[in-house]
Amino acid sequence: MKIRFTAALYAGLICGGFLIAPLQAAQVLPSFEQVKAAYVPSDAQLLDRHGEPLADLRLNPEVRRLQWVDVQTLSPAMREALLAAEDKRFFEHAGIDWKAFLGAAWQNLWGQTKRGGSTLTMQLAGLLEPELQLPGRGTSRRNLSQKWDQSLAALELEKRWSKEQILEAYLNLAPFRGDLEGIGAASQILLGVAPQSLTRREATILAALLRGPNAKVPVVARRACILADLLKDKKLCPQINLLAQNRLDAPRNVPRFALAPHLARGLLHQPGQRVTTTLDAVTQRNALGALSRIATHLRQQNASVIVLDNASSEVLAWVGALQARDADGLQARQALTQWWLPYGVEYGIEQRSHTAASLLIDANNVLDTKDARAGYSASVSSLRTAMQMRNSSALREQLRELIRTIGNDAFNERMRQLGLDAPPGPDALAGDISLVQLAGAWHSLSSGIGYVPVSPLAPDAANARRVLTPAAAFITQDMLADNAGGWRSSWTTSSPDGRQQVVMGNTDRFTVLVSLNRPERADHPDDIARSAQQLWKDIVGAIQKEPSRAPAAPDGVTSSIVVFEPPDEPVRREWFIKGTELDRVMTEALPAGARIRTPQGGQIYTLNSPVPPWTLQAFTARATRWQMDDNIIGQGAQVVWQPTAGRHRLTLLGPRDETMDAVDFEVQIAP
Template identity: 30%
Template sequence: MRQPLRWRRRYFFIVAPLIFCLGILLADRLWPLPLSQANPARVVVAADGTPLWRFADENGIWRYPVTLNDVSPRYLEALINYEDRWFWEHPGINPLSILRAAGQDLLSGKVVSGGSTLTMQVARLLDPHPRTFGGKIRQVWRALQLEWHLSKEQILTLYLNRAPFGGTLQGVGAASWVYLGKSPEHLSYAEAALLAVLPQAPSRLRPDRWPERAQAARDKVLLRMAEQAVWEPQQVKESLEEPVWLTTRQMPQLAPLLSRYLVNRSDAQKITTTIDAPLQRQLEELALNWKAQLPARSSLAMLVVDHTTMEVRGWVGSADINDQSRFGHVDMVTAIRSPGSVLKPFVYGLALDDGLIHPTSLLQDVPRRFGDYRPGNFDTGFHGPVSMSEALVRSLNLPAVQVLEAYGPKRFAAQLRNVGLDLRFPANSEPNLSLILGGGGARLDQLVAAYSAFARHGRAAHLRLQPDQPLLERPLMSAGAAWIIRRVLAGEAQPQPDATLPAVVPLAWKTGTSYGYRDAWAIGINPRYLIGIWTGRPDSTPVAGQFGLGSAVPLLNQVNNMLQATSAVQQARLPVDPRPATVSAGEICWPGGQTLALGDSNCRRRLSGWLLDDSQPPTLDAQGQEGVQGSRKLVWLDEQGKRVAADCPNATRHIISLWPLPLEPWLPVSERRAARLPAVSEQCPPQQKDEVTPLLLLGVREGAILKRLPGELSLVLRLSTQGGQGDRWWFLNGEPMSEKQNGIALNLDKPGKYQVLVLDEAGQIAAAHFTLQ
């Protein structure tokens, strides 16, 4: 009987530990550590770590995640030496501490200390349990699990981020920012001691409610640090004299719409941005102050980007996120809106590289029709002959359409899309000439990013919202074209010697106004920053009287002044933009658009401007309109200087530069074709007839629907013509009118469909159909 008993004992001592280990493994699998959360607390922070906006978890708790390196060593010293001196040595529980705490509790008849290690406190934070014997066993089990699965550094990091600090605050990071207004990395000795003791009784020791209690608890920690020789006695003495001073308790409330934008694109609990917190605060205050000047239900958006790094430094998506009457929850930085005229600098820059124009090229600001599309200018007038620089500065529409027509709207949209500016068009439609005047949709952030090409030597870069984002850029235009466009927008279109040309470019800016006054834009480039401004109604309702120059530029100037208010040292470090070697000064002549010698009769007006690669393309023709092409006319003259046919005796060949025909009404009589071309010889006249200025009908558009004013029985419609030759004959629904002059006033009193037609002496016809309701 003894032999089997001996074997049973041996079997027991072999199998029992194995069963125990298997039981531990099974328990670990059945009740794993609850380390993850379904909806964790998240925070978005500025570049310097300042919390911008927090997103609480399902229990309303918010945290500011930190690592051991993000926290002051003073805090770690106070925490470990006050709470758990043997933290780095024990296996999760400290039997001596538990026995000591139990003895103190029995002798005093009350709970004096709990004997819990930091690991046990983390276990209770991860898996809350009742303060019973069974709860204590559960806590010990969780503590052992923590030590088994995690390192000491990981356990301590969990404590730093889960310890309660009163109210909805958890973690030393959130407590430091809310109570002290600073990063936990920069705590003083007194502040470190205060934050080390608060989790012992967060509700009873809250320094914003009970500063005396908090200070007494803090002093207890400071004295313990002196007793244990952790800190110098003199340092502790000085810290004891410090009162508990707190900043105004305030939850993070900056950049809410940017924070929402980033949180929807990231799973991180702490999202670090490139935002400059003080600047963001100034911009939001400016937006609130500006709100009173906006029309009802209108909002605004502001974007500030450092174009040297493409870091977004300020992002304001609405005038006031709490103002629902202004759709404050809608982020207008990322909303798709009609860009108005802010695309014009791009088409001129690309056309410079393509050799279509130069900055002093002669463009035509005259009425034109492109199929059913008949654009006009913002001021409803036309200015005749203008240079590219003047057309850009004055934001004239017809010259921009003329250049886009030559460059190609599809090609233009593709170039912008290649660098990240994805223009949106209605379904089943393609880019057309209207896109240069806002006939598409664009986002403010993408527009501002594309404008970086003018500050980054022709390379457009994507915005960087987070420090770890790489700098991505693509070429859009040459460095020379970008430099010229930026100087024109900055008011420096006239060439200057390098000695007097400012190396630091002043504010360059462009405005835009969408159709119906729905959107007002201003985009600026100062020596360091890109500034994007939008104002309007988020619901796309027209706002009468709202336009880029009047509504957006004043706000742009305020933001620019805010950014320029820097020290003299910072001003001295502003980026410079020297003239590229490909850009030179030159003089060209109108109407030909090229350099001519002094005294040349074909130089009717001499202009100076910047040239790219010394390119002097001839005056750009306006396509698709009869009689518009050809500013250089070949004529044959006889010995008397009269025009003759090429095969006439003694005929000599001559080239005469003529102004484009559509410009005739804006030219002095001496510059018009009738005065510039020699008289025709009666003996041997040329075979071809002279071209005439195209006839255009002004005052009504094709397909227009007109309405009489309330209470009026009739409508007076005033019509006029542009161009043409000689007398005019007018017809209404085929019936001739008595007037033979440039304009006519129609008194219409019967609703219905009408056709008005005008005929000139050259046989040209202009007509329009319209409806009167």
């Protein structure tokens, strides 16, 4: 009875039930345009300026599908294999292949195995209509009622859609394996081949998957070999078996593009999103290549790199970290010391408070003559020499005075105008800041076109502004320049513990910032500093092949010969803002260095009453005067003072009443 009932139903389908097909199917089937418009890839992509993929993120956990594939771009081998496997008479029938349908009906009645007999059009109808979809994504069969509706829908599809549209939609919606949907995902993720480049070897495997997407690998390979034999290419079978074994069950959630994963995580948020950046894939690869070449020497260290185009202000490379899983080191705010010094120098030159030839006294670096009775002398150098030697102690002392003169608020406002929204603080030593901010500020110093907020999408021209004067910026850059192997200018800063070293600098074409972190058990901070500087040079060499040229002097800048007496520094030609020129610098006019030995600054002294007098001592070889709070208490290398309770400031004055050293301390007297 069951067999006769089934046969009767099939006979009914054949004999005339399709007369009502248009009425029912027309109510549920969308147009081709609607289907294509509703298609959303599961992945979002980050693209470079030329449209080349830099990174991808899967943002739909339910299904994995890539960009829609135009059937006209599909490889001929895939089209041939698909039709041979699924619908030989696709271009001849009107939705139902009656010959295949009757053959399947007969085999399902009397044979040992089951056949579906569905055309590509019928399969597409099943994919489009939710009520016709298989519950197990191709692992179970439709009942007769669903088969009836599927056939009606196929007839209607053939009336409304072209054959090419049916083929294209089917290939983009068909399930292939696991959660992979569509020929794009199947070919690129499973086999690592673009749909346009599929050969017969790959095409037979993909076509075999359509019959059983989750079949075991040997089953898929056997079906693909049968299909290759059908296509008169039986010799492909060993290659098919090997490819199926190696690829079908390989991990499928590995990103296909990983040039800029950190930036992708910050910019991609929706499935199907395609974001075009200003990055250049070639520059990004060159930066990554320079990192990979020293990766074995970095051990557990981590590195970040950003490259800006000086002329356009565009971001050309963005490497957040060596490992994709690590946080983006370019955007994280962190404590760094002395990053503000070049901008303090530029501001001082701009304000005409000093020049590149001005002399600095390092009050914290007194030179030991190894004979205390002979006294001590201060370390003296010009601003240019201090900058080139990275003598931050002398620079800090000089610039502290400058900042106190112009006011902290004015200097901090200058920093904010440069995008450095972490003020230096009371001691002008450190502030939490991001490497992206540092790169933007350095670009303003190096490019001469003003400050432009850094963005990997497009330069923020609306908020561009002129902050630094070209003349002062030029002189500051020149003091930090190195002409070995081409002109370049750079400055190094670090974290307070020295474990992170940041080199920011530029050539005539690019602004490059490199950050290098060392592990806990790494060597001395000087080693990581040298490694960071070498990495910076390697990246510059990788992205710029031609020699960098020194910038031309802007208007308002002049040069003249400077002589130092005594000749502690060689005669040289120096750059000046017009009106600040020097031709002779006299170091003998400077007072000898001096430093307070006792008391110690920052100390709280608890004394028992009665309190004996103190002898205050200094390292000095010249006549000096001592000032306690507002009163002069004596002169010479030492002086006697009777302590009094309270907070005190002790100052050591030079021959011209200039401050040579000062300490703050507190005295508490117990009753």
